Amino acid sequence: MSVNEKAAQAAGAATGPSTVAAATPAPEGWEPKIIGFACNWCTYAGADLAGTSRIQYPPNIRVIRVPCSGRINPQFVVRAFQRGADGVLVAGCHPGDCHYSTGNYFARRRYLLATRFIEYLGVEPERLEVRWISGSEGQKFADTVRELTEKIRALGPQRRLRETL
Amino acid sequence: MSAIFTDHQAALRDEVRKLLTDGTIKGFIGYARGRDSYHPAPAIVTRPDQVDGLILDQFCIFGLTKYLLDYIFEDGKMGIVAKGCDSLALQRLITDHRVSRDKVHVIGLPCAGVINAEKVAQLGLGNVQKVTDKGASFLVEGDKGSRELAKTEYLWDKCLWCEHHNPAVADSKLGPEVENVAMKPRDYSDIEAMENLPPAEKAAYWTRQFSRCIRCYACRNVCPACNCRECVFDIADPRWVGNTVKLSEQQMFHFTRAWHVAGRCVDCGECERVCPMELPLMKLQHKLQKDIVKLFGNPKPFEPSEVEVLGQFRATEDPEEFM
Incomplete structure (x- = not known):
């Protein structure tokens, strides 16, 4: 049995009518909505540097400041998607630079696993981005947001994990 | 290698009766007859005269360890019967500091696999009278017929790749340890x-x-x-x-x-x-x-x-x- 046949079997006739509107085109005037979880000590400062340096980046990101990347529970990511995010950026200090010494190392293990798990549930992997962005990397923050916005613009609205009634 | 749980039923009852009588444990968590011969039910016995209600058979799949959480604030020891997989569950509760090792008396049950009752119940064998280990298969004799069932087909999936046949945590063991080999490699x-x-x-x-x-x-x-x-x-x-x-x-x-x-x-x-x-x-x-x-x-x-x-x-x- 080929991998695909097995997959179809595992998915229990996934070829039947799909309950997920996958290929619906984006409504006119749609703009990607991105939630960015930024650690207070590095990425938030990096975003601030991008601003004070007048580096342009798309206004599609809404930054939520958290104490540490270790604080960013993967449930936050799932909930952000459910509440209408088209993409999520998780960002913190580079390994070795954590203000709390080890928070980002734990976050790294967690997100190595969580990115794969969220992808397994059917969210396109491009929609969840994890990046180390330091306080001096204003340009990297701007570039990351720009690339993420473009990737998500190409994918269209996120409809896999949505708040339902 | 006979690994039929029923062979150890009498030994289990004797040991539980002894433990309850001498006060080592104040209660025992085991299996009793459920709605039919395919579905044992969990049972908690606290008096020696209840011990004869305990059973062990090749359909005793479910883990009992979670019931221990009902007794963590009480004095005294609880007894429990645990297969290899159940002993990992118990280790989990002990490692998480939810159950204290010295408050549980574990009767270990070496296990070479449990029959998937949901599959066998559909074969129309009626009430199961006897299960015999034939090596690569089990002979299941019911009052409406008997069938020899290949282990690779009728064991629970988890038993096929199980590498924990013998209890990792046990105060005493029922019967000899069984050979600790998986029937097939774990595959994803x-x-x-x-x-x-x-x-x-x-x-x-x-x-x-x-x-x-x-x-x-x-x-x-x-x-x-x-x-x-x-x-x-x-x-x-x-x-x-x-x-x-x-x-x-x-x-x-x-x-x-x-x-x-x-x-x-x-x-x-x-x-x-x-x-x-x-x-x-x-x-x-x-x-x-x-x-x-x-x-x-x-x-x-x-x-x-x-x-x-x-x-x-x-x-x-x-x-x-x-x-």
Whole structure:
């Protein structure tokens, strides 16, 4: 049995009518909505540097400041998607630079696993981005947001994990 | 190698009677006859005259360890019978400091596999009178007929790749240890097949599964790793988590449940077995397990250890993908 046949079997006739509107085109005037979880000590400062340096980046990101990347529970990511995010950026200090010494190392293990798990549930992997962005990397923050916005613009609205009634 | 549980039934009753009589334990958690001969029921006996109600047969699949949590605040010891898989569950509760080792007396039960009662019950054999181990198969004799059933086909899936036939935690053991070899290697080919589906099909599959969930919490209640004193889904106002019966909150529940036991799951498969809606919950757990093996080089993440996979890190050896 080929991998695909097995997959179809595992998915229990996934070829039947799909309950997920996958290929619906984006409504006119749609703009990607991105939630960015930024650690207070590095990425938030990096975003601030991008601003004070007048580096342009798309206004599609809404930054939520958290104490540490270790604080960013993967449930936050799932909930952000459910509440209408088209993409999520998780960002913190580079390994070795954590203000709390080890928070980002734990976050790294967690997100190595969580990115794969969220992808397994059917969210396109491009929609969840994890990046180390330091306080001096204003340009990297701007570039990351720009690339993420473009990737998500190409994918269209996120409809896999949505708040339902 | 005879590994028929029924052979040890008399020895179990004798030992429990002795333990209850001499006051070593104040109660014993075991199996009793359930609604038919395929479905034993959990039973808690506290007096020597109740001991003859205890049974052991080749359908005693379910883990009993979670019942120990009902007795943690009471004085005295509880006795329990544990197969290899149940002993991992017990180790999980002990490692999590939820059950104290000195408050439980474990009667270990070496096990070469448990028959999948759901499959056998459909064969129309009637009430099972006797099960005999024939090596590669079991001879199941019922009052309406008998069949020889190949182990590879009629054991629970988890028993086929089980490498924990003998209890890891035990104060005494019923019968000799059995040879500790898996009948087939653990394989994640169904998980790989899922991974290779396009995102839309994965989402459709999980939507179909999660939308059937009735939020009975049986999966959580039976899970030895899901043992928080206060569960996030039991809080009256769980705020952003949500605990009502609707698709998005069921997605959230199943994501959270699987995630909270990532790296802590002992692979007993009880969540999937108890689910009244037959959700393929172990497909979530096996995905996490497979990735933990690959990413962190932990070959047996289902064996409880003092420091959990997600409670530790290796600064230079962990894969770096986020630079």
